[in-house]
Amino acid sequence: MSLVDISDLNVTFRDQDVGRHILRGIELSIGDGETFGLLGPSGCGKSTLLRVIAGLNRDWHGSMSLLGQAVPPRRRFTGKLRQQVQMVFQDPYASLHPRHKIGRALREPLVVNGLDNPDKRVAEALAEVGFGPDVAGRYPHQLSGGQRQRIAIARALLLRPKLLLLDEPTSALDMSVQAEILNLLVTLKARFGMSFVLVSHDPDVIGHMCDRAARMAEGQIATTFDRAALAAGAAAAR
Amino acid sequence: MADPTLLNVEKLSVRFPSDRGPVEVVHGISFAMGAEKLGLVGESGSGKSMTARALIGLVAKPGRVTADRLTLDGEDLTALTPRQWKHWRGSKIGLVLQDPKFALDPVMSIGRQVEEPLKLHTAAKKAERRERALAMLEAVGLPDPLRAYHSYPHQLSGGMGQRVMLATTLIAEPRLLIADEPTSALDRDLRDQVLDLMLKLVDERQMGLILISHDLDQVARFCDRALVMYRGDIVDRLPASELVNSQHPYTRTLWACRPSPETFGTMLPTLDRVRLEAGA
Structure with missing residues (x-):
């Protein structure tokens, strides 16, 4: 089964009454259990594509189905999709509310989705990313960038997603911390049977993480790579 | 080692007061360098940026810098007053920061920003300043220097912004350039271009360069020597080309934690911090 099926996806933004075509005719299919990479220069549309799949950008044309469920444009996600598709953002500084303690940030998705035992689930989620329960009482500014990104991952995992969308999850981090986060993602993926869509401008990260990948340019998918091509270093070549 | 007289650092420490007593973020480090390219590597929080700030007199209060010896071109930096520092910064030591979006003044035209060091540090007249600024903008590889001269920072891309920052730093011809993660805000393809340019300009002017980076591969490719910092100490010193063979854990x-297509399906090595601290 494909987890993601996208056909002829188009996104245009209005910029002072001039339409700007951000995504043109994207065709994409991502299988269950896959890690799929998206790479390309800034402004190529890779983050926009990710936001469409996340349901954050609903203004698109074409057809899309996620986890076997057809998703119409201009509608919010309904039912299970709200839990099963989660996202981790690039900037661990901006993605956590500066005046909410970690515990509150993590409880929010649970409360919104009406899940029971929030405290226990928060403690479990923190343990999954290597924290003790006392971190719940801290503020984001008391944590380092890598620690915050682990919190963001814990928050995304609370709802046991099938599909995790990762928008440059390590580009704001040191090389050594990046290694820790990538290892964590690989471990959690195996443990919870997730699929990943990983956006990165770093071909090494894509080559390390992905089963398949696509290079985007000017809103289109320019090249796709299978594992053999990635292993041969094709993602790094221009 | 190249002529080691450009910069001499002995027992440089940086301390900040806290509720639990002073916290030392740089622990009495010593090194010397000539007109060479020195890489300063380490994780965030290892003290490499704080070292750079101490060298250029920009450790913000209440931080305190102490050193047994700190000389540039034979002149004692520890004795400088804030007023004298103002003269040294820019004319003798230049600093290039990570992100041009934050380091350039958003409401000042590029031309004025590039000329500013000349205004502060030289007697050059207006016409000469303009001429030198345009020449500098051309030297850093901007395709249309005149247009860049009249632009504002938001009209430039990240790579162009970083070239402008390099121009503002080099125009007063400092002896030492400190580049603090100069390329980490740039796309990968641009990184090597900007570094190549920086190295070329540094070589032409026979300056010293301290390149601060967490990317060991970059330092290995672009620098002569490397100092590796961990928690405020220099834990490893070696020729940059030997980084790959270092014996220090x-x-x-x-070095080994870099992901690549070959590491697919394997766990990347990570720092065993407990062991490192036991060893330190």
């Missing part, structure tokens, strides 16, 4: 992990 910290340096080895920093």
Whole structure:
């Protein structure tokens, strides 16, 4: 089964009454259990594509189905999709509310989705990313960038997603911390049977993480790579 | 080692007061360098940026810098007053920061920003300043220097912004350039271009360069020597080309933790911080 099926996806933004075509005719299919990479220069549309799949950008044309469920444009996600598709953002500084303690940030998705035992689930989620329960009482500014990104991952995992969308999850981090986060993602993926869509401008990260990948340019998918091509270093070549 | 007289640092420490007594973020480090390219590597929080700030007199209060010896071109930096520092910064030591979006003044035209060091540090007249600024903008590889001269920072891309920052730093011809993660805000393809340019300009002017980076591969490719910092100490010193063969566990992990297509399906090595601290 494909987890993601996208056909002829188009996104245009209005910029002072001039339409700007951000995504043109994207065709994409991502299988269950896959890690799929998206790479390309800034402004190529890779983050926009990710936001469409996340349901954050609903203004698109074409057809899309996620986890076997057809998703119409201009509608919010309904039912299970709200839990099963989660996202981790690039900037661990901006993605956590500066005046909410970690515990509150993590409880929010649970409360919104009406899940029971929030405290226990928060403690479990923190343990999954290597924290003790006392971190719940801290503020984001008391944590380092890598620690915050682990919190963001814990928050995304609370709802046991099938599909995790990762928008440059390590580009704001040191090389050594990046290694820790990538290892964590690989471990959690195996443990919870997730699929990943990983956006990165770093071909090494894509080559390390992905089963398949696509290079985007000017809103289109320019090249796709299978594992053999990635292993041969094709993602790094221009 | 090249002529070691450009910069001499002995027992440089940086301390900040806290509720639990002073916290030392740089622990009495010593090194010397000539007109060479020195890489300063380490994780965030290892003290490499704080070292750079101490060298250029920009450790913000209440931080305190102490050193047994700190000389540039034979002149004692520890004795400088804030007023004298103002003269030294820019004319003798230049600093290039990570992100041009934050380091350039958003409401000042590029031309004025590039000329500013000349205004502060030289007697050059207006016409000469303009001429030198345009020449500098051309030297840093901007395709249309005149247009860049009249632009504002938001009209430039990240790579162009970084070239402008390099121009503002080099125009007063400092002896030492400190580049603090100069390329980490740039796309990968641009990184080597900007570094190549920086190295070319540094070589032409026979300046010293301290390149601060957490990317060991970058330092290995672009620098002569490397100092590896961990928690405020220099834990490893070696020729940059030898980084790949380092025996120090910290340096080895920093080198080996880079992901690549060959590491697919394997766990990347990570720092065993408990062991490192026991060893330190």
